[in-house]
Amino acid sequence: MRAHPAGPRFGEILAPAGAPAAPADVEAMHALDPVVWPSTAVRSGGDALEQRAVTIAGIDVRDLAAEHGTPLYVLDEVDFRARAAAFRDAYADPDVPADVFYAGKAFLSTIVARWVQEEGLGLDVCTGGEILTAVRAGFPTARMAFHGNNKSVAELDLALEHGIGRYVVDSFEEIVRLAAAAEARGVVAKVLVRVTVGVEAHTHEFIATAHEDQKFGLSLSGGQAEEAVRRILKLPSLRLVGLHSHIGSQIFDTAGFEVSAHRLVALAGKVRDEHGIEVAELDLGGGMGIAYGSDDDPMTPKEMAELLRGIVVRECRALGLDVPRIAVEPGRAIVGPSMVTVYEVGTVKQVDLGNGHVRQYVSVDGGMSDNIRTALYDAEYTVRLVSRVSEAAPVLARVVGKHCESGDIVVRDCWLPGDLAPGDLLGVAATGAYCRAMASNYNHVPRPPVVSVRDGVSRVVVRRETPDDLLALDAGLESD
Numbered sequence: 001m002r003a004h005p006a007g008p009r010f011g012e013i014l015a016p017a018g019a020p021a022a023p024a025d026v027e028a029m030h031a032l033d034p035v036v037w038p039s040t041a042v043r044s045g046g047d048a049l050e051q052r053a054v055t056i057a058g059i060d061v062r063d064l065a066a067e068h069g070t071p072l073y074v075l076d077e078v079d080f081r082a083r084a085a086a087f088r089d090a091y092a093d094p095d096v097p098a099d100v101f102y103a104g105k106a107f108l109s110t111i112v113a114r115w116v117q118e119e120g121l122g123l124d125v126c127t128g129g130e131i132l133t134a135v136r137a138g139f140p141t142a143r144m145a146f147h148g149n150n151k152s153v154a155e156l157d158l159a160l161e162h163g164i165g166r167y168v169v170d171s172f173e174e175i176v177r178l179a180a181a182a183e184a185r186g187v188v189a190k191v192l193v194r195v196t197v198g199v200e201a202h203t204h205e206f207i208a209t210a211h212e213d214q215k216f217g218l219s220l221s222g223g224q225a226e227e228a229v230r231r232i233l234k235l236p237s238l239r240l241v242g243l244h245s246h247i248g249s250q251i252f253d254t255a256g257f258e259v260s261a262h263r264l265v266a267l268a269g270k271v272r273d274e275h276g277i278e279v280a281e282l283d284l285g286g287g288m289g290i291a292y293g294s295d296d297d298p299m300t301p302k303e304m305a306e307l308l309r310g311i312v313v314r315e316c317r318a319l320g321l322d323v324p325r326i327a328v329e330p331g332r333a334i335v336g337p338s339m340v341t342v343y344e345v346g347t348v349k350q351v352d353l354g355n356g357h358v359r360q361y362v363s364v365d366g367g368m369s370d371n372i373r374t375a376l377y378d379a380e381y382t383v384r385l386v387s388r389v390s391e392a393a394p395v396l397a398r399v400v401g402k403h404c405e406s407g408d409i410v411v412r413d414c415w416l417p418g419d420l421a422p423g424d425l426l427g428v429a430a431t432g433a434y435c436r437a438m439a440s441n442y443n444h445v446p447r448p449p450v451v452s453v454r455d456g457v458s459r460v461v462v463r464r465e466t467p468d469d470l471l472a473l474d475a476g477l478e479s480d
């Protein structure tokens with residue numbers, strides 16, 4: 001392809017220190033790496049460059065933007081279901097029965113809960129709000145597990161009322177609260193003890209959860225986990241079914257899972273020795289990493305399942321334990337890659353970095369209110385011009401939001417065509433997990449909708465908030 005007449009030539013552009021390498025050619029600048037983008041995302045055919053917009057499930061993103069507005073989260077149903085099914089199949093070993101719970105905290109709506117049910121998965125919930133969403137979807141409550149370090153009495157009662165299948169208890173206080181609530185209802189709650197296994201997971205500090213100095217779980221090394229088992233076994237309204245550990249999120253290094261599985265089985269051995277009972281279930285949590293960029297190389301569900309099964313079986317044999325039922329709770333690994341956020345470009349501004357480089361600040365119509373992950377965790381994303389293809393040479397760019405905050409960054413360092421202009425659409429890949437779920441109304445910005453796409457048809461999953469929705473929360477000037 002020919003280079004843009006006005007700009008530098010492809011292949012001759014040097015990136016400043018710390019920035020990714022510039023794309024080698026027009027194709028690379030527009031490529032949709034299947035590792036990062038949902039499975040049905042492709043550039044449409046046609047020779048004219050403007051025809052080569054991105055389609056998802058056969059729908060042109062320009063049509064999606066025209067119909068639903070921007071910013072817009074586009075959820076690829078086929079991709080979501082395929083990932084859920086891949087987890088289900090990976091853990092479907094007749095010799096070692098296992099359950100896969102989709103972690104609804106990553107993203108939950110009634111439609112998504114229905115897909116999860118139809119694909120044969122269970123559901124991990126951690127608040128009353130998530131429970132009510134799943135209940136509204138008619139999700140079988142026996143296939144739900146209730147997590148959280150500070151479940152309120154009201155939430156526990158709500159869960160018991162709906163017959164939630166598992167309670168992952170996180171503190172001594174919760175054991176007392178849950179036992180009392182179950183007793184008052186005349187039911188027996190099935191519980192797993194959330195164990196802090198003391199693993200330093202290799203991920204961002206804010207999303208690591210099994211090292212000692214944090215709020216989740218009952219410490220293994222401090223003896224609290226064993227003490228929790230003792231207390232549960234004394235309470236007739238609770239039934240101990242298992243042990244649970246979740247080491248963190250966006251993890252690539254399997255060593256943490258291995259150590260965690262090893263320590264949970266060792267604890268199961270101690271429980272057997274002290275109480276003469278074998279725990280029936282071992283839940284190893286979620287946290288499986290996904291590719292946000294082409295360099296990320298996550299394990300497949302199958303590889304991960306084989307690894308975890310292997311460890312649990314081996315360790316149980318060594319201790320003479322029956323192999324318990326295994327569970328995992330992937331959230332990000334199912335919904336993360338299935339969603340793309342589509343933004344419209346507004347202001348484009350150039351800033352001279354003083355080192356021979358210029359940075360193009362590309363402002364979009366959303367930002368940290370629909371994706372807080374870059375600001376919060378230094379997360380990295382892949383962005384593409386999705387409404388057309390451009391032959392302009394790439395420029396070092398930063399995609400920023402519209403909020404009153406300089407840290408309002410969506411994609412910190414990327415290369416985008418040098419002719420980006422207001423009205424162009426950008427797509428940010430792999431925004432399914434913890435983006436809409438953690439969205440806010442900062443600066444009174446209404447949260448974007450989630451629209452699912454399949455076979456050329458789009459469907460609103462969560463509608464767009466309106467300024468009226470936000471104003472309705474304001475008590476107004478009249479106090480009556």
Ligand SMILES: Cc1ncc(COP(=O)(O)O)c(C=O)c1O
Nearest residue numbers: 103246249286287329330331332
């Ligand atoms: C207990 C528990 N299970 C599952 C998950 C899901 O994690 P991920 O979305 O990284 O798979 C989380 C979140 O980190 C969690 O806290």
Ligand SMILES: N[C@@H](CCCC[NH3+])C(=O)O
Nearest residue numbers: 105207249250373433434
């Ligand atoms: N919210 C975090 C993950 C935490 C998962 C819940 N324990 C993220 O966006 O990566």
